[in-house]
Amino acid sequence: MMRKVTLLTLAGLLLAAPSFASAPASGNCGRPPQSLAGATTNEAIFAKDACDPYSLAVMAYIWGKPFVDSAKIRVFFTKPDDPLASRPPSVAGAALNRFGHGRVLADPVNKSGVGPNNDTLYSNATFDLQSGPFVVTTPNFGDRYYTFSVAHPDSSTSASYGSRTHGPKLPQLFLHAADYQGPIPVGMIEISSGDRYLHLWGRTLIRSADDLPKVHALQDAITVQRYRADGTLEPVGDPPVQRQWPAGNDGRAFLRQLAVAIADMDLSPQDHAMALRLAPLLKAAQADQWPAEIRGRAIEQGMIDGEEIATHAAQGFGILTGGWSVNLSGPRFGTDWLLRAAIAKDQIFVTVPEEAIYPIARTSADGVPLDGHSRYRIHFDAPPPVRYFWSITLYDDSGTMVANPVDRYSVGNRTPELARADGTLRDIVISSGRPRDAGALWLPAPESKFYLMMRLYGPDDSIQTGQWLPPAIVKQPTS
Known part of the structure; x- marks a missing residue:
C-alpha cells in the first residue's frame, strides 16, 4: 500500500494542524519542559505525553536530521538552480x-x-x-x-x-x-x-x-x-524542476527544510505518525514570525540540544572497543531514530553491512576525545580480514579531510609504506607533528578535535559478527 505524503496531503496536514494556542492542553504542554540535552534513548526523546514546542523541536531535530541532511546532499549534487x-x-x-x-x-x-x-x-x-x-x-x-x-x-x-x-x-x-x-x-x-x-x-x-x-x-x-x-x-531529457529549498541555518529554517524534504517521501507508518505529531510545529515555522505561544528561543534551544544528543550518540553506538564504535547494522535503522540521526552525523549513506563495515572513533581507548594536541598509536597484530580493501581516514570535527604536508588523508592496505617485507604492518601514529619514530607510519592530524573512520570492504564473517574488532587507539606520552 502506498503511504506517500504528497505535497497535497502535506499541505492539508499543515492547514489542518491545530495551532499551539488552539490545541487542547494535554500531557506536559502546560508545564515548563525539562531539558533533554542529556537524553540517550528514543524513549526519553520521544516521550508520548510531550507536546510543548521545545520538546517537539528536539524530536524534530533527531527524527528529521537524516531527511534534511539527505535533501541537502541532493541539492548540493544536483544544483536545482x-x-x-x-x-x-x-x-x-x-x-x-x-x-x-x-x-x-x-x-x-x-x-x-x-x-x-x-x-x-x-x-x-x-x-x-x-x-x-x-x-x-x-x-x-x-x-x-x-x-x-x-x-x-x-x-x-x-x-x-x-x-x-x-x-x-x-x-x-x-x-x-x-x-x-x-x-x-x-x-x-x-x-x-x-x-x-x-x-x-x-x-x-x-x-x-x-x-x-x-x-x-x-x-x-x-x-x-x-x-x-x-x-x-x-535520452533522459531535461532535468525535472525541484521544489524550492528553504535557505537558512536556524531552527525555523530547519523546520521549513524538513517540511519540504518529507513532501517527496514515502514515509513508513511510524514516520508518518511522527510527521502528524510535528505538524503544529512545522505549520508554525511557515509564518514570518513565531506565534505568540511559541518562544523562538525554545525552538533554538531544542535544536541545540537535539544536535548535542546526536553528537553524543555518534560517539558511542554499537560495540564500543578501544575508542571505536562498531555498528554492525549499517544503514538498517528500523524505528531506531536516534541511531539514524547518529549515523547521519558522520556516516550518511553508508552501504549495507555485508558490503562494508565502518567503525568510527571520536575518542581514544581511554575515552578522551581525539585531539591533535595529543599523539596516538594503532598497532595491528594482523591485517583486517577483508576481501576487497580496508583503510583508516582522518576527518576534522565537521567531517572534512584535513590538509597536511604529506597529502596523506588515509592509510590502508594500498599504502605502500604500511606493510613491512615480512607482511607485518607498521604501527600507525596519529599526531599533528611528524613523529620521531621512523618505524611507524604517520597519519597527520589537525591541532584540534578530529575523528577516524575505518572502512572494511568485503568483511568476512568474523567482522560481521563482531568477533574481529579494530585495535585500540592508544594515547602516547607527549614527551
Missing part, C-alpha cells in the same frame, strides 16, 4: 537522472556531505523516479572492485550491487516508481521506491594514482536512459 553547471573534479555531481563522476580522490577541497572516502572514485546519480522509469547500464569492471548502492532520502541504504553480488559485470538496472504499472524488462535488476528521489552511489576502487585514467574510462561507459512503454530506450 543551475543543474547543468560544471562541478569540481572531486565532486560526483550532476543534474537529476544523470551520473556525475568524481575524477580525483576526495581531498580537503571536497565539501560534499560528511566523511567521504579516499579509496574510491565516486559516481552518483540522483533519480527523480516520477520522471522515469530508467535503465542504467554499466561496463565490465574486470577484477577491479566496484559497487553501486541504492540510497533513500531517509539516509538508509536498501541494497548494494557489484563485485560481491555479480562479479565483473552487472546486469542492467531498472529503476521505477512504486506506482509504475508497466512491464519489468527480463534479466534486469529491479529497483523500486515510493520516494520521489533515489540515489545510486557508485564506488570504484583506485589502486594507485596512475590508475585514474582506467577508472575514468569505466565511469564514462556508465549510461542512463529512459525506458519507453514499447521497450525502447531514449
Whole structure:
C-alpha cells in the first residue's frame, strides 16, 4: 500500500494542524519542559505525553536530521538552480537522472556531505523516479572492485550491487516508481521506491594514482536512459524542476527544510505518525514570525540540544572497543531514530553491512576525545580480514579531510609504506607533528578535535559478527 505524503496531503496536514494556542492542553504542554540535552534513548526523546514546542523541536531535530541532511546532499549534487553547471573534479555531481563522476580522490577541497572516502572514485546519480522509469547500464569492471548502492532520502541504504553480488559485470538496472504499472524488462535488476528521489552511489576502487585514467574510462561507459512503454530506450531529457529549498541555518529554517524534504517521501507508518505529531510545529515555522505561544528561543534551544544528543550518540553506538564504535547494522535503522540521526552525523549513506563495515572513533581507548594536541598509536597484530580493501581516514570535527604536508588523508592496505617485507604492518601514529619514530607510519592530524573512520570492504564473517574488532587507539606520552 502506498503511504506517500504528497505535497497535497502535506499541505492539508499543515492547514489542518491545530495551532499551539488552539490545541487542547494535554500531557506536559502546560508545564515548563525539562531539558533533554542529556537524553540517550528514543524513549526519553520521544516521550508520548510531550507536546510543548521545545520538546517537539528536539524530536524534530533527531527524527528529521537524516531527511534534511539527505535533501541537502541532493541539492548540493544536483544544483536545482543551475543543474547543468560544471562541478569540481572531486565532486560526483550532476543534474537529476544523470551520473556525475568524481575524477580525483576526495581531498580537503571536497565539501560534499560528511566523511567521504579516499579509496574510491565516486559516481552518483540522483533519480527523480516520477520522471522515469530508467535503465542504467554499466561496463565490465574486470577484477577491479566496484559497487553501486541504492540510497533513500531517509539516509538508509536498501541494497548494494557489484563485485560481491555479480562479479565483473552487472546486469542492467531498472529503476521505477512504486506506482509504475508497466512491464519489468527480463534479466534486469529491479529497483523500486515510493520516494520521489533515489540515489545510486557508485564506488570504484583506485589502486594507485596512475590508475585514474582506467577508472575514468569505466565511469564514462556508465549510461542512463529512459525506458519507453514499447521497450525502447531514449535520452533522459531535461532535468525535472525541484521544489524550492528553504535557505537558512536556524531552527525555523530547519523546520521549513524538513517540511519540504518529507513532501517527496514515502514515509513508513511510524514516520508518518511522527510527521502528524510535528505538524503544529512545522505549520508554525511557515509564518514570518513565531506565534505568540511559541518562544523562538525554545525552538533554538531544542535544536541545540537535539544536535548535542546526536553528537553524543555518534560517539558511542554499537560495540564500543578501544575508542571505536562498531555498528554492525549499517544503514538498517528500523524505528531506531536516534541511531539514524547518529549515523547521519558522520556516516550518511553508508552501504549495507555485508558490503562494508565502518567503525568510527571520536575518542581514544581511554575515552578522551581525539585531539591533535595529543599523539596516538594503532598497532595491528594482523591485517583486517577483508576481501576487497580496508583503510583508516582522518576527518576534522565537521567531517572534512584535513590538509597536511604529506597529502596523506588515509592509510590502508594500498599504502605502500604500511606493510613491512615480512607482511607485518607498521604501527600507525596519529599526531599533528611528524613523529620521531621512523618505524611507524604517520597519519597527520589537525591541532584540534578530529575523528577516524575505518572502512572494511568485503568483511568476512568474523567482522560481521563482531568477533574481529579494530585495535585500540592508544594515547602516547607527549614527551
